[in-house]
Amino acid sequence: MSVRRFNNGDADADLVVVGSGVVGALIAEQMAGAQRSVLILEAGPRLDRAQVVENWRNLNFQQRVGSDFQSLYPQSPLATAPLEFPPNGYVLLTGKNGDSFHQGYIRAVGGTTWHWAASCWRHLPVDFQMRAKYGVGRDWPISYSDLEPYYCRAEEAMGVSGPNDPALQSPTERSRPYPNDMIPWAHGDTRVAEIVNPHGYRSVPIPQGRAVRPWKRRPACCGNNNCQPICPIGAMYNAIHTVQAAEAKGATVLAESVVYAIDTDANNRVTAVRWYDRNRQSHRATGRAFVIACNALETPRLLLMAANAQNPSGIANRSDQVGRNLMDHSGFHCTFLASDPLWLGRGPAQSSCLVGSRDGSFRSEYSANKIILNNISRVGPATQQALKRGLTGTALRDEIRRRTIHGVDLSISLEPLPAPQNRLTLSKTRHDALGLPCPDVNYELDDYVHRGYDAAAQQLRHIGSLFNAVEFEVTTSLNANNHMMGSTVMGFDPKDSVVDGDCRAHDHPNLWLPGGGPMPSASVVNSTLTMAALGLKCADSVQRALEHA
Amino acid sequence: MPNKDSVTLLPRRAVLAMVPAAALCFWFRETALAADSVTTPTDAFLLLSKLLTGFPDINPELAIRLREALLNVESTTSQAIARLIGLHASDDSTLMMTARDAGLGEAALAVVGAWYTGTVGSDAHAEVVAYADALMYRTVADGLAPPTYALGGPAWWVSAPPPAGVSPPMAEHAQPGTQSTRGVKPS
Numbered sequence: 001m002s003v004r005r006f007n008n009g010d011a012d013a014d015l016v017v018v019g020s021g022v023v024g025a026l027i028a029e030q031m032a033g034a035q036r037s038v039l040i041l042e043a044g045p046r047l048d049r050a051q052v053v054e055n056w057r058n059l060n061f062q063q064r065v066g067s068d069f070q071s072l073y074p075q076s077p078l079a080t081a082p083l084e085f086p087p088n089g090y091v092l093l094t095g096k097n098g099d100s101f102h103q104g105y106i107r108a109v110g111g112t113t114w115h116w117a118a119s120c121w122r123h124l125p126v127d128f129q130m131r132a133k134y135g136v137g138r139d140w141p142i143s144y145s146d147l148e149p150y151y152c153r154a155e156e157a158m159g160v161s162g163p164n165d166p167a168l169q170s171p172t173e174r175s176r177p178y179p180n181d182m183i184p185w186a187h188g189d190t191r192v193a194e195i196v197n198p199h200g201y202r203s204v205p206i207p208q209g210r211a212v213r214p215w216k217r218r219p220a221c222c223g224n225n226n227c228q229p230i231c232p233i234g235a236m237y238n239a240i241h242t243v244q245a246a247e248a249k250g251a252t253v254l255a256e257s258v259v260y261a262i263d264t265d266a267n268n269r270v271t272a273v274r275w276y277d278r279n280r281q282s283h284r285a286t287g288r289a290f291v292i293a294c295n296a297l298e299t300p301r302l303l304l305m306a307a308n309a310q311n312p313s314g315i316a317n318r319s320d321q322v323g324r325n326l327m328d329h330s331g332f333h334c335t336f337l338a339s340d341p342l343w344l345g346r347g348p349a350q351s352s353c354l355v356g357s358r359d360g361s362f363r364s365e366y367s368a369n370k371i372i373l374n375n376i377s378r379v380g381p382a383t384q385q386a387l388k389r390g391l392t393g394t395a396l397r398d399e400i401r402r403r404t405i406h407g408v409d410l411s412i413s414l415e416p417l418p419a420p421q422n423r424l425t426l427s428k429t430r431h432d433a434l435g436l437p438c439p440d441v442n443y444e445l446d447d448y449v450h451r452g453y454d455a456a457a458q459q460l461r462h463i464g465s466l467f468n469a470v471e472f473e474v475t476t477s478l479n480a481n482n483h484m485m486g487s488t489v490m491g492f493d494p495k496d497s498v499v500d501g502d503c504r505a506h507d508h509p510n511l512w513l514p515g516g517g518p519m520p521s522a523s524v525v526n527s528t529l530t531m532a533a534l535g536l537k538c539a540d541s542v543q544r545a546l547e548h549a
Numbered sequence: 550m551p552n553k554d555s556v557t558l559l560p561r562r563a564v565l566a567m568v569p570a571a572a573l574c575f576w577f578r579e580t581a582l583a584a585d586s587v588t589t590p591t592d593a594f595l596l597l598s599k600l601l602t603g604f605p606d607i608n609p610e611l612a613i614r615l616r617e618a619l620l621n622v623e624s625t626t627s628q629a630i631a632r633l634i635g636l637h638a639s640d641d642s643t644l645m646m647t648a649r650d651a652g653l654g655e656a657a658l659a660v661v662g663a664w665y666t667g668t669v670g671s672d673a674h675a676e677v678v679a680y681a682d683a684l685m686y687r688t689v690a691d692g693l694a695p696p697t698y699a700l701g702g703p704a705w706w707v708s709a710p711p712p713a714g715v716s717p718p719m720a721e722h723a724q725p726g727t728q729s730t731r732g733v734k735p736s
Contacts, residue, residue: 056697057680057681057697058677059677060668060671060675060677061666061675061683062668062672062675086673184707185707186706186707187709187710212703212704220703220704221703221704222703223700223701223704223705223706224696224698224699225693225699230697337718338718341713343692343710345696346693346700346705346706346710376696377693377696379685379686379688379693380685382685383665383666383685387658387662387666390645390654392601392602392657392658392661393600393601393602394603395603395641396602396603396661396665397687397688398688398715398716400688400689401688401689401713401714401715402713402715402716402717403718404688404693405689405692405710405713405715406717406718470718470720471718
């Protein structure tokens with residue numbers, strides 16, 4: 001079914017999806033495949049992979065070594081995304097830990113999976129019951145077993161490679177094998193596992209959205225070691241693959257289309273969304289079902305700015321929870337030089353992770369952690385460090401080689417608990433190029449995270465000793481991980497939550513808000529696969545609703 | 550395709566490893582002596598760069614572009630580089646000692662940094678001259694390609710990495726932390 005387009009630029013579709021990232025794209029593909037007319041409105045531009053690769057190679061050394069994963073992506077002047085080199089101040093961060101919330105996300109067709117590392121973790125069953133089991137955080141209105149079939153479908157859709165040996169799985173509760181077995185490890189992953197596993201740290205293969213054989217329309221991974229910020233060959237899953245599949249099934253994608261208003265009827269059903277095109281002309285898209293999947297910052301921003309007479313505090317916001325409970329995995333890094341040459345940087349960006357502290361009774365008191373062995377080449381940092389020593393000639397060559405092949409960077413993730421004061425609001429003073437309010441974020445972490453940091457730091461000191469670490473360092477300030485969650489939180493009770501277990505808004509029977517926003521617990525693992533699974537569960541709900549309409 | 554240097558470095562490294570240290574000193578002396586007969590500033594910069602970087606076969610075309618970028622970044626560098634070229638030394642450490650005595654240490658290190666990182670200057674004034682040809686990648690080209698390139702086809706990385714070829718890190722390498730947590734570190 002095709003979207004109806006009118007002479008004035010307006011449109012009508014069975015399903016209108018706002019946002020073309022992994023969540024919106026998966027829903028669009030399913031519904032287009034079910035013969036529904038599907039319109040995707042994306043605020044940002046279309047991207048050309050080859051151009052983005054060239055942009056990355058042309059960033060200066062400081063930007064590349066500083067992990068500037070944003071500047072290489074062209075932005076629409078009418079849809080700003082965060083930049084840090086130099087900071088563009090799009091998101092104003094306040095609160096004790098505001099500085100740990102510098103999120104990098106992409107507003108473009110295909111969304112932020114353009115620059116993810118494709119880690120495809122599942123939450124543990126217990127992560128859905130943090131309140132019931134550990135007395136902290138919030139419980140989900142759905143269980144792991146409710147979501148498990150959708151995890152399988154998401155893994156299939158994204159072509160995930162993961163360990164089919166249960167001894168290497170986290171979690172082990174699975175109804176289907178992975179579509180592809182684990183990505184084979186390089187020397188560094190193998191050696192680190194040999195050293196740490198006798199001590200209970202449990203290094204396991206990271207399930208990841210790439211394969212070492214061709215998968216559907218994607219080539220085999222050739223270990224270009226540039227998953228972040230851009231896979232040069234398209235072997236890594238990103239949502240552009242699903243957007244293209246949805247288009248092949250008849251979905252229409254309008255890029256550079258910034259949704260800013262949501263119309264509702266007397267029954268508080270959504271009747272239309274309104275958007276600005278690249279010439280700042282406003283248009284209206286009517287439909288039967290509406291999905292807003294922009295990410296856990298842009299979705300609440302839109303819901304709040306779209307407040308109307310019937311919904312004066314924002315769309316879907318009778319609970320006053322829209323924008324609250326914001327979470328991200330609080331991150332920090334541990335770096336050292338190991339006595340063994342580990343040669344990290346061969347293969348994809350991340351292939352192994354220490355999950356020994358993903359769960360335990362301690363979670364009633366402090367945060368769990370996971371410790372990723374970063375496999376991004378250390379040659380950049382090694383060069384920076386060696387140059388600072390003022391070396392030249394063969395001494396410099398040898399020092400860079402030594403620091404590159406012995407260098408280790410561990411990326412640690414902690415689990416924050418949902419808290420209403422961690423909140424996105426609309427700026428009263430700052431506006432984007434369309435005059436729409438920019439986001440303000442207040443962010444404060446409590447002792448649950450800080451105690452988790454202390455426990456992890458102690459483990460890291462022990463791990464360092466196992467490698468006879470030289471220049472052992474643990475960062476003390478927390479960094480963002482771009483895993484935004486919680487801001488349209490899911491729950492049973494419409495009084496204290498925004499959506500139900502299908503990501504359907506309590507306040508609007510034909511509006512769904514899937515993605516990271518509904519997640520009531522963060523776990524310590526990357527959120528994308530859970531977001532994708534929630535998206536597919538949402539797609540089934542949308543499909544049922546349209547069939548019964 | 551990986552850059553051409555990464556393809557040719559392996560045999561070159563192997564050859565260099567077999568060359569006795571005395572012979573290397575002789576080679577460097579020859580380089581410095583050759584500097585007496587060079588006429589153009591470009592040639593002189595190339596010879597200076599060979600001495601400072603430790604790579605005898607650096608790309609002359611890149612030398613032209615790096616020199617231009619260095620001269621563009623700040624006007625004082627131009628003079629400093631001209632004076633650097635005038636210094637005579639048989640190896641990089643002697644050259645650095647002489648350069649520091651002449652107040653040219655920073656300029657010499659700027660030349661080294663440009664070759665190794667491919668970037669001249671920093672922040673808003675940075676100019677990117679080279680990506681895959683930056684010399685930092687040649688130090689490990691037998692085991693790591695510049696990111697975005699690859700050393701083989703699917704799963705090439707399961708093969709054993711090459712021998713270290715350098716001594717392991719020692720405690721005296723310790724220095725204050727350099728890692729910034731300001732940047733975005735997604736995973």
